[in-house]
Amino acid sequence: MARIRDDTGLNARQRFLRWLLEGDDALDQALADGLDAPPPRPLPSPRAVPVPAAPDPGQRRRERASRWLYVCIALLLCVGIMGILLRTAADLPAFGRADNPTNNEVPARYIEKGLQETGAVNIVAGMILDYRAFDTLGESNVLFVAACTVVILLRLQQGDGHRLPRSVAEELTWEPRHDVILQTMASLLVPLALMFGLYVVLNGHLSPGGGFSGGTVMGAALILYLAAFGFEKAERFFTFRTFRAVSVCALGFYALAKAYSFFTGANGLPSVFTPGTPGALFSAGLIPYLNIAVGLVVACTMYAFFTLFRKGDV
C-alpha cells in the first residue's frame, strides 16, 4: 500500500473510501498491476486525481475538514440507523408467545402433518426439500452461480497470457509432501470425515443434517487430503472434468426431478415418489436423492473454490 499512498496526500483507508464512493483510476491501476508488477506508469486518464505540486496549507486544511465532516456524517447515519433498527427489533411481537403472528396455520401443518405428507422424520428436510423445494432449488443454484463466477474470475490456462504469481508457484513447489505428522493425521481423519459427511447426507431425512451440511464436511475432508498430499495425488481422482461432470449431473437431476414434481403437483397428478415408511433409509420420496445431489454439488464446489483460489485451476 506504500506505493499507492505516495501520489496523493491520502492514506490507504481514505483512498479506499474514495475509491468506493467516487472511483479512482490510480488505485484501479494499482490493483490491476498486482503485487509483483513494475512501478505504476503515469496515468493518461482525465479522471485521475490531480496531484498538487506543493500542497497549499489552506487547501489541505479544507480537505481535512471536509474529510472530518464526511466521517462524522457517516458515523451519525450509522448510529441513527442502528438505533432505529434496535428499536424496531425491540418493538417486534414477543418471541414464543402463543399470539405471535408466526404461530399460524403454516407451521401447524408442517408440525402436525409433515411426517405423513413428506415421509421425512427430520421435519426441516421435509420443509426445505418438499414443501418449499423451489427456494432450495434456487439456493443450490446460488452455489453454482458462485462457482461459475469464481471460474470466470480465477481460472487460468496455459497460453492465456497469465501466469501464476511467483509466490504461489513456489508454494506449489514446496508443498508439504514430506510432512509426516500432517500426512499421518490426514490419513486417519480424511476417511472418517468422508464417512461422517456421507452419513449426514444419507440420513438427511432421518436426523438433523442434509445435503448442505454433509456436503461441507465432505468438501473439508477433500481439502484436508489436498493440503496434506499435494495436487499430484489429489488430481488422480479429482480434476476440473470431475468437478464439471459431478455438478452438471447433480444439478441437472435436481432440476429435472423437481420439474417433474412441480408439474405433477400443479396439475393434481399423483407423483411416483411416495413418502414410504417414515424412518426407513429409502423413504420420504425424492428427499434422500435430492440430499445426495445437493451434497455432491456442495462438496465439489467447496473443493473447487479452494483449488481455484490456490492455483487458478481445479
Added chain:
Amino acid sequence: MPLWQSIPLASILLPLAGAALASVLPARAARRWTVLLLCLVTGGSCLLLVRTLPGSTAFNYPMGHFGAPWGNELRAGPLEAMMALLFSGISLLSLLGGMRRLQEDITSHRQSAFCAILLLMQAALMAQVYTNDLFTVYVFVEIMTIAGCALIASRSTRGRGLASAARYMVMNLIASALLLLGIILTYDLTGHLLMEPVQKAILPLQQSGAYALPLTAVIALPVLALAIKAALFPFHTWVPDAYASATPTGAAMLSGVVCKGYLVVLLKVIFRVITPAVVLDAGISDVLFCFGAAGMVMGSVHALRQTEVKRMIAWSSVAQIGYIFLGLGLHTEAGAAAALLHLMGHAAAKSLLFLSVDPLMAASGRQGRLEGLRGAGLRAPVAGAAFTLGALSLVGIPFLPGFVSKVSLARAALAYGGLHTWGALAVLALSTLLNVLYMLRTVLLIWSPGGSPRDPAVPSPGPLCHLSLGLLSAACLGLGCLAGPVLEAIRAGLAVFGIPL
C-alpha cells in the same frame, strides 16, 4: 390446468437446468445452446402474453403438491407475460448483438461458464417476474447479484473490470442484507412469506396502528434495498464503471434487463405485498418522487460532463431510472403505467445504445473518447443509425418510446395536482433539455465528417450484430408507434397485478 399455464414454470426451469449443461459444453456449443434456450423462453413468453392478454386474466400456479401458503407459488398475468417477453427478448438480442465481441473479450475456456451465467441470470429474472413469494424473491436476487458480478468482471479479470466489480459487490451486498432484513421483519410481523397473506395481515396492522415502527421498517427496508440495486440516484456510484468495463452483452443486459428486474420486484412489493395505500400513508412514495427527480437531473448533468462515450451512456441510465422512480412516486395508476412504459422503452433503447456503440468504437481505432468517435457513423453506418435511433428515443422524439413515456409521465403529473405537478414538469423539462444536449452532441459528432479513416484490419461487426441492432430498432419503433395499445395492456395488467390503486 391447461398446458400453457406451465409456461412460467418452464421459463424458469429450462434456463436453470440448461445452465448446468452449458457449463460443461465446449464454447461454441454452449453459445448456441444459450441462444436456443433464450429463443424458447422468448417464444413461450409470447404465447403466454397472447393467452393472458385478451381476457386480462391472471392465474396462480402451485409449485409442488402442497399449495400456498405451505408451498411456493407462481403467479402470471398480462403484465408478467409482457415483462417476461421484454426481458427474454432483450437478453437474446444482447447476446446475439455482442456475440462477436464476446468471443474476443472472453477467452474460450471461460465462455461456457459465461453462458451458464447468462442462463442463470435469465432463470432468476423469470423467477422474479413470476414469483408470488417473498423468500423466493430473495433467493433469486442472490443469483442475480452474483451473476451481475460475473457479467461486469468477465471482460477484464484484472484492473478496471475487477475494481468496478468489487465496488458493485459492496453496494449490492449491502442492499441484499437490507432486503433480507426487510423480509425477516415482514415474516415476524405477519407470519407469512407468500405475498397475498402478507398483504391481508398488513392492512389491519396499519389500521390499528399497532407495531408502527416495525411496519415502517418493513416498508422502507425492501424499497431502499431495491432502489440501491436498481441504481436510484444517490446509490448509483457503482454504475458508470460497471457498465463501462463490461463486455457489450454484459453492459446491455445489466442496464436493459437486470436493473429492470429489480424494478419489477419493487412494483410487486408496492402493489402486491404492502399495498399502495399503506405505502402512501408511510410517505415512501414522496421519498421515491424526490430521489427520482434528483436522479433525473444529476444523472444528466454528470452525463454531460463525461468524455468517454460508454460512461456517458451509463450516466444517462442513472437519469432514466430517475424517470421510472418519479412515475412510481406519483402514486397514481397513470404514474405507474407511465413508469412501466418508460421501463420498457428504456430497456430497448439502452441495450441498443450499448450494442451499437461498440462497432462505432471498433471503427474508430477502439477508443472510448468522445472526440475519437468523430465520423464513426460514416465508417459503420448500420451501427451509427442504430445509435442515432436509440439516442433519439432517450431524448424523446415523437414515434419513439421515450416521447410517449415522457408525455404520459407529464400527463400523470398534471392529473396529480399540487406541488408534485410543478416539480415533475420542471424536472422533466430540465432533464429533457440536458438529454438533448449530451445525446444530440454525440449523434452530431458521429455523423460529422473527419476523424481517423477506417482501419481495414478491423472486421465488420457481422450479420448477427446487424440483425440484433435491426430487431432492437424495430422494437423501439414498434413500442413508440403502438404506445396506445401497449399502455392499455399495461393498465389491464396492472389491474390484475395486485391491489389496484
